Amino acid sequence: MTTSPQLQLRQRLESLRAAGVEFLPRTLPLPTPVAIAAPRSLPTKAVEPVAAPIDTRRVALDLLAKEIASCNLCPELFATRTQTVFGTGPLDADICFIGEAPAADEDRHGTPFAGVVGQLLDKILAKCGLRREDVYLLNILKCRPPGNRLPEPIECMNCEPFLLRQLDLIRPKVICCLGAVAARYLLKASVNETPLRGASYMAYGVPVVCTYHPLYLLELTGEAEARAKWECWDDMKMVLRKARRPVPGE
Numbered sequence: 001m002t003t004s005p006q007l008q009l010r011q012r013l014e015s016l017r018a019a020g021v022e023f024l025p026r027t028l029p030l031p032t033p034v035a036i037a038a039p040r041s042l043p044t045k046a047v048e049p050v051a052a053p054i055d056t057r058r059v060a061l062d063l064l065a066k067e068i069a070s071c072n073l074c075p076e077l078f079a080t081r082t083q084t085v086f087g088t089g090p091l092d093a094d095i096c097f098i099g100e101a102p103a104a105d106e107d108r109h110g111t112p113f114a115g116v117v118g119q120l121l122d123k124i125l126a127k128c129g130l131r132r133e134d135v136y137l138l139n140i141l142k143c144r145p146p147g148n149r150l151p152e153p154i155e156c157m158n159c160e161p162f163l164l165r166q167l168d169l170i171r172p173k174v175i176c177c178l179g180a181v182a183a184r185y186l187l188k189a190s191v192n193e194t195p196l197r198g199a200s201y202m203a204y205g206v207p208v209v210c211t212y213h214p215l216y217l218l219e220l221t222g223e224a225e226a227r228a229k230w231e232c233w234d235d236m237k238m239v240l241r242k243a244r245r246p247v248p249g250e
């Protein structure tokens with residue numbers, strides 16, 4: 001014969017009283033919450049679906065920016081930079097744009113994608129129905145290579161842990177690489193590989209779309225410029241779809 005839960009509870013209480021227990025706490029004590037530290041790097045497979053609270057991540061991002069501001073791992077860049085260029089944008093941005101390294105304007109202003117390059121990026125974002133304030137902008141390198149030379153592999157390696165920690169705190173739904181250097185570096189693709197734009201990839205568990213750097217688009221003219229801008233728009237539509245955002249005109 002089965003007993004009801006109420007009868008089981010009454011029997012349990014009576015046996016406790018018989019044992020001398022007169023009072024029971026209204027609630028059971030909860031275990032002490034355990035602070036969850038942000039992981040130092042993105043996992044190589046899927047990003048964990050649960051992120052730390054946004055305030056915790058904001059504090060961690062501020063601390064990371066301070067750590068980077070005093071970094072001297074690349075002696076030449078440390079000696080010649082005006083300042084480090086950490087990145088800008090909302091912490092809950094679902095789209096992250098990554099360039100290769102700060103240029104002169106960015107080194108001067110301390111923000112990525114400044115000057116005429118930034119103005120063209122703003123136009124591209126506007127065509128997507130986005131503002132600069134809606135997305136997160138950063139570079140692979142946080143310091144300007146002197147004379148705008150290409151980043152050295154060792155410099156990218158030195159800066160990679162910072163990039164991974166930054167991405168892990170922002171946790172975008174999609175990353176858009178601007179330019180071949182950022183794309184090859186993020187995807188660990190060889191220099192001889194065919195152009196990476198026009199398809200999507202995965203890096204650190206996040207979808208990645210590659211497109212032209214605005215500086216490259218600014219250098220083109222005529223038919224080449226028109227074709228590259230159409231291709232860039234195709235890439236941006238892919239970015240919007242990956243971010244589950246509406247595509248203007250569709």
Ligand code: SF4
Binds near residue numbers: 158
């Ligand atoms: S590029 Fe990165 S690793 Fe190199 S000095 Fe600047 S912050 Fe440090």
